[in-house]
Amino acid sequence: MTPRQRRVVLVVGILCGVSLAGLLALSAFRENVMFFFDPTQVAAGEAPVDKRFRLGGMVRPGTVDREAGSLEMSFVVTDFNRDVKVVYSGIIPDLFRENQGVVAHGRLGADGVFVADEILAKHDENYMPPEVAEAIKKKHGGVMPVNPDPRSAGAGI
């Protein structure tokens, strides 16, 4: 091969590799990205039935329910418009509390109950996940029902 041919082969090889990687990345992206829905969207049937998604809102006071001594628990997520019941088995984060923002990862069952496999509550008690704050803000004409201000209590980086 002349140097010129070799360079052409190299460039074509690189292009093929990169575009293959790009295609695979795109398909991985399609398959594995999780969308966020609030209880109103879930009630309206906008959330997918067969795919995992993120459900976010506030934990409705008085709905956290657990059979004593068991890891199984349930609670209701609300955006002050609609409610969705969530069931979960496992350890919940330290900052999971009634009347606090929460994001649950999981699937919606046929009975309309959300089966969570992961619960996220933020590590700053005044902090609300931005998407939850946004979702709730929309329902209330820009007025927050609870203090949403993320306080500056950040880690170094």
Next chain:
Amino acid sequence: MIVESGHFMLVLALLAACYQSVLGLVGPALQRSSWIESVRPAVYAQFVFVSLSLAVLISAFVQNDFSVLYVASNSNSALPLLYRVSAVWGAHEGSLLLWAWILVGWTLAVALLSKGLPAAFLARVLGVLGLISVGFLLFTLATSNPFERLLPAPPDGRDLNPLLQDPALAAHPPMLYAGYVGLAVAFAFACAAMIEGRLDQAWARWTRPWTSIAWAFLTVGIALGSWWAYYELGWGGYWFWDPVENASFMPWLVATALIHSLAVTESRGLFKSWTLLLAILAFSLSLLGTFLVRSGVLVSVHSFAADPARGFFILVFLVLVIGSAFALYAWRAPLLKSNSGFEFTSRESFLLFNNILLVVAAAAVFAGTMAPLISDALGLGTLSVGRQFFDPVFLLPTLPLIALASVGIHSSWRKSRLSERRAAILVTLAVALLIAVILLLAAWEGPKLLTPIGLIVGIWLMLSALVDPIDRWRRGLSLGRATIGMALAHAALGLFVISVTAVESYTRERDLALAVGESGTVGEFEYRLDALKMLEGPNYDALRADVTVFENGRQISLLHPEKRNYWVQRQMMTEAGIDMQWSRDVFAALGEDLGAGRWSVRAQVRPLINYVWLAALLMAIGAVIAATDRRYRRKDSVE
């Protein structure tokens, strides 16, 4: 008064930085040697001013001066001394000041240690660093002044976020910043070379050790953060593809590419404009990381001040820095022609592939990190990208990268001489296959494709990295630091791959519900809750559990996980109980009171997990050893 003097010192530092950047950039252009000579004293002055300013802030923390808003928000009189000092960088304002101090520290190091550089070139490097300093000092003074007063002073402070009260996290930000900011040195060298329109092998030899040291800091910083997330967040993993983690990982990937591309530029005078591009990209990604983290646009486990003014400032700064660097690049890069060729399986080719794969990996991480932001901005819905995306997309370029490294490490410059090293390549591969098969037979757990692949490429790389130094040693040849450092870093990467494979393949984990006296099983392990008792710490009280762990009926660990309640912030914290053994970590974290006397317990046994961080540390040590090679310590300069 002392506090105000800290503020004043910061203003003086800004003036010194302005002086440094103007004279450093204009002096060489006008060929005024007196201007060029006055740049270095300006650096000294800036260093003294920023240091004094930082010292004032530290003393305000140590002396519990709650009339300073920043101290009152982030400290408390009951806080132990170590954390009162580390609280300085526990939030936004102070960490910016730390950033500025580290930047001027690097600038000082360049000014002091680069005596061999041509005066005009050094002045330009210091000038560019001065410009970056100006940006950060302005940012601090305009939007994030840590010396703001709070009058009347409260009787006590609001305390440091309990999550940050931890030795690893005290060291994590300084290390990470030292890495981020160290990349500014490579960036400044690149800009100076572009301004001069000249880039030779001597340039690469000056730039390379700085880049390696910055990379080493970045590596240690990321590893410390990962270690902290492991034991302090109580999740029990080493990497979560959290956006803030990604923000530090992208510059790391590009800086890794830069180190390898600099090797080609230094040894062969090739890849010149590519090296410049990587130097610009690496620092741009550091700045982008800062923007992403500081502006609060990302959803992350790290909670940060979401202040639009700050985000806007960094965004403008980012656009200015990246924009002008790329404009300079577009203007000057065509001047930098490389004029020699190389053969297909020469070392140059392998390093080219290394660079492509690393940049592809960085691009994949970038895409996954930015996709939620872009989708949100375009109104396409709020989405999140998790490990289901990152794992396959990241492994796709990096697994071939590691396999190629095992071969490429034997290649030679310019010529295809791989056939002469065929024995070394095949023998290491065969041995790696053999060891992997033996290990897999000993611990077979059904077909998992990535387990054998990870083991083989990891062991192969480790062996390949050691072939050359062992061979030289046996033949009584001298071993330069560059050789030792390179071998150590690559062997450590192999170790990293092996330990990650082991953790991903053989972890046992389960959430248990236990009352005192009860036990639960996790794979072949049994966790027994023996006791629960109350304790009191300096600024918290805690519930502490005694957990005994058995393996096949034999006791292997006694763990003491705690649930702490910090008084001031009224925050519950999980303090995991971890028994580090040479081959694994036995881990327990307390969940919550489940009622009926039971507590939830997160039980995990992770093999080799400590080697993940040990490998990162070894890589960093390797980089430092290589950066102190004799050829970088010579005083004379080659034009």
